[in-house]
Amino acid sequence: MINRVLEYRASFDAAHRLLNHGGRCRNLHGHTYHVSIRIEAALKDEVFVIDFFRFKEILNAYDHVVLCWTEDHQLIRFCREENGDVLVLPKQTSIENLSGHIAVAVARSLEVEWKEVQVNLQETEKGSCASVVRPEDI
Numbered sequence: 001m002i003n004r005v006l007e008y009r010a011s012f013d014a015a016h017r018l019l020n021h022g023g024r025c026r027n028l029h030g031h032t033y034h035v036s037i038r039i040e041a042a043l044k045d046e047v048f049v050i051d052f053f054r055f056k057e058i059l060n061a062y063d064h065v066v067l068c069w070t071e072d073h074q075l076i077r078f079c080r081e082e083n084g085d086v087l088v089l090p091k092q093t094s095i096e097n098l099s100g101h102i103a104v105a106v107a108r109s110l111e112v113e114w115k116e117v118q119v120n121l122q123e124t125e126k127g128s129c130a131s132v133v134r135p136e137d138i
């Protein structure tokens, strides 16, 4: 069996805020997030590690939405009253948590024997975070 390492890059735009943050990140603002996904998998007779179309489907959930922590009731209510698209997440919407959320979503969509999923999420020119998920983590 040959190990394969698949990489995929994309970007998406989203708004968020960090509730109770001591600095300016407490204010609603937006980013163009650049995401790099790396999957290590061992193929048997499968054609793909994952069809690239699946990445588009997964990342579409994050694109042009307001990313809200489930505890940010005020922002969730406001967006829904305005008919805005909201993605409610179980943790604060830091790049650490967002990259982890995307990594788990990618890992759960895999139908091959995979070893590692790494998602590097770049929020600004200077700041990024990588999350690494292995099968025993989910």
Ligand SMILES: [Zn+2]
Residues within 6 Å of the ligand: 016, 025, 029, 030, 031, 123
């Ligand atoms: Zn931000």
